[in-house]
Amino acid sequence: MLKAENGHVVKVHYTGKLTTGEVFDSSEGREPLEFTMGEGQMIPGFEAGILGMAVGESKSIPVPCGQGYGEASAEMILEVPKNQLPAGMPIEVGTQLAINLANGGQIPAVMTIVGEETVTIDANHPLAGKDLVFEVKLMEINPNKKSNIILFD
Numbered sequence: 001m002l003k004a005e006n007g008h009v010v011k012v013h014y015t016g017k018l019t020t021g022e023v024f025d026s027s028e029g030r031e032p033l034e035f036t037m038g039e040g041q042m043i044p045g046f047e048a049g050i051l052g053m054a055v056g057e058s059k060s061i062p063v064p065c066g067q068g069y070g071e072a073s074a075e076m077i078l079e080v081p082k083n084q085l086p087a088g089m090p091i092e093v094g095t096q097l098a099i100n101l102a103n104g105g106q107i108p109a110v111m112t113i114v115g116e117e118t119v120t121i122d123a124n125h126p127l128a129g130k131d132l133v134f135e136v137k138l139m140e141i142n143p144n145k146k147s148n149i150i151l152f153d
Contacts, residue, residue, distance in 0.1 A: 002141050004053050006038025011140040012050060017133045024127065032139045043068045046134055058137040065129050072129035077112075078121045091119060099123055 004010050011032040016025040027033050035041040037051065045067030053059065065071060078099075082091060089097065091114055098106040099121070113120035 001054050002143070004037055004050050004138060004141055005143075006051075007143070008037050009034060009142045010037055010050060010138060013137045013139060014046075015135045017135070019131045019133060024132075045132070046136075049134065050136065050138065053136075053138045055138055055141055058135070061134040061136060063132040063134060065131050068130070068132050069125040069127040070129075072124045076123040076128075078109075078123070079118050080121055081118055085119065097121070 011034045013027045013032045014025075015023055015028065017023050035047075037047060041047075043063065045063030046061060048067070049059065049061030049063070085091065089095065091111070093111055093114055095111040097109055097111070099109050100106055107123050109121045109123040110126075111119050112122045
């Protein structure tokens with residue numbers, strides 16, 4: 001029986017949960033997630049849990065934060081003077097924005113504290129520092145196909 005190995009393109013249905021049971025993402029109602037095993041397209045703990053699974057197999061994959069989105073970093077939390085924000089941007093807790101990087105890329109961030117003259121912006125991934133659990137079902141293994149996922153730097 002064929003089992004998922006590095007280099008195989010796999011399709012999985014999944015539900016991602018926090019350890020509290022709160023669902024943060026799911027493929028329910030959509031096409032299964034497709035990716036190539038061993039190419040770093042998924043968080044390490046998710047991919048490691050699928051390694052060795054057979055088509056039709058279901059399992060629960062616990063992913064500690066170190067194998068998921070990592071620990072939250074204090075370096076990713078910035079205090080910015082309000083007058084440096086774009087004109088017309090809503091200045092309130094929960095406002096989402098993008099931080100421009102020197103290499104031309106962007107990272108998403110969210111306002112977490114609004115003070116008199118400054119705002120605190122958190123650019124950590126929303127799931128950083130959290131242990132996760134994925135309920136997965138392996139739907140397909142194709143050892144001869146490349147995934148259509150394109151990664152951007």
